[in-house]
Amino acid sequence: MTRTASDSSGTVMDGKSFATIAEMAKKEAGLVLPEGKMTMVQSRLRKRLMATGQPNYESYCRFVVSAAGDEERRQMISALTTNVSHFFRESHHFDILREKVLPVLLQKARNGQRVRIWSAGCSSGQEPYSISMCLHQAAPDLFTRDILILGTDIDPVILDKAQAATYSEQQISGIPAEMRKSYLERAGTSGQYRVSEQIRRVVRFRELNLLRDWPMKGQFDAIFCRNVVIYFDADTQASLWPRFRQRLGDGGWIFLGHSERISDSAMTLFDPNGMTAYRAAASATR
Ligand SMILES: C[S@@+](CC[C@H](N)C(=O)[O-])C[C@H]1O[C@@H](n2cnc3c(N)ncnc32)[C@H](O)[C@@H]1O
Structure with a gap:
């Protein structure tokens, strides 16, 4: 069965788009995104779809892997990173x-x-x-x-x-x-x-x-x-x-x-x- 993850806007992330994004995240930043993170990835990238005017994750993926998507790759990695931090963490x-x-x-x-x-x-x-x-x-x-x-x-x-x-x-x-x-x-x-x-x-x-x-x-x-x-x-x-x-x-x-x-x-x-x-x-x- 092909996995998908839908969001409140009705835009669905399909398994192929997730695999493309996961591969890029690994290659660009070393980030490992197992399939169980598909919903998280979708919710983190929703704002990137809106910012780039892409109608769905398939077209977003096509854009982000293209030469014109250079800057967007940076923004995509930014959206995918986990930035939680605290002062004097692990004191x-x-x-x-x-x-x-x-x-x-x-x-x-x-x-x-x-x-x-x-x-x-x-x-x-x-x-x-x-x-x-x-x-x-x-x-x-x-x-x-x-x-x-x-x-x-x-x-x-x-x-x-x-x-x-x-x-x-x-x-x-x-x-x-x-x-x-x-x-x-x-x-x-x-x-x-x-x-x-x-x-x-x-x-x-x-x-x-x-x-x-x-x-x-x-x-x-x-x-x-x-x-x-x-x-x-x-x-x-x-x-x-x-x-x-x-x-x-x-x-x-x-x-x-x-x-x-x-x-x-x-x-x-x-x-x-x-x-x-x-x-x-x-x-x-x-
Ligand atoms: C969870 S935060 C940790 C922050 C802080 N070190 C702490 O312990 O509170 C992880 C940080 O690593 C950064 N990061 C992830 N992949 C990276 C990479 N390939 N190169 C440099 N920084 C990266 C993320 O952007 C994020 O800000």
């Missing part, structure tokens, strides 16, 4: 950042060396801003040195939100009260809050697809890639671990989401050091 990583990573960063910074942290798959910015708040609270001195927190994501729409750094009351609820007082400012009268300049100043955002080239120069002291590779298949995940290792100095840290693990095949490159936290093994060849 144990911030304890490690403060207690184990920060002393090394401070030493480097005071010796005049660069401090670099990468939030890979940063979504709407809560992760890099949490890192910045955590470091500022523990060591404001660090912010007078050469420090940069890079936030990257494949999704240009979510990066605009990250750049705006403006969040609702509900979104800021995960920020400890003391930090809310120090690091947030009211934005207008609509119950929105903006991350303060001293926290934003060290954070930069760039569009970057983890499956493609990583143009950044130099290495990072820590990489947060949390709740991102969970959307990739095992082969795509396996291809990323050596690349992350290359981007870390010996002993550098990588933090993953709670249901993510470094594949066994890459465990010669990293040493586990806490819950879903790893350090780059010194013996690795770069």
Whole structure:
């Protein structure tokens, strides 16, 4: 039986269109979309049908695979990504950042060396801003040195939100009260809050697809890639671990989401050091 998923507008996604979209999502962004996600995919792409004026999913697919559909492919991937994020999500990583990573960063910074942290798959910015708040609270001195927190994501729409750094009351609820007082400012009268300049100043955002080239120069002291590779298949995940290792100095840290693990095949490159936290093994060849 051919599977379909209909929506309230009566436009039906057929199995062939779903297969085309799933194949593109995998090729372009590494996203795995099993058939059980057909209804979700349909509801996420409904607005793209309207935006492009395509009458149904079959014609949308024809458009998006065509040369003229280049920009739409970007928008399609943006619509298909899951962008859920929270401030201080998986808070144990911030304890490690403060207690184990920060002393090394401070030493480097005071010796005049660069401090670099990468939030890979940063979504709407809560992760890099949490890192910045955590470091500022523990060591404001660090912010007078050469420090940069890079936030990257494949999704240009979510990066605009990250750049705006403006969040609702509900979104800021995960920020400890003391930090809310120090690091947030009211934005207008609509119950929105903006991350303060001293926290934003060290954070930069760039569009970057983890499956493609990583143009950044130099290495990072820590990489947060949390709740991102969970959307990739095992082969795509396996291809990323050596690349992350290359981007870390010996002993550098990588933090993953709670249901993510470094594949066994890459465990010669990293040493586990806490819950879903790893350090780059010194013996690795770069
Ligand atoms: C669920 S969010 C995680 C946000 C944050 N790291 C956290 O844990 O709260 C996953 C993010 O990964 C991004 N993403 C998905 N595929 C990607 C790819 N191939 N390259 C870069 N980012 C990707 C999505 O756009 C999304 O913003």
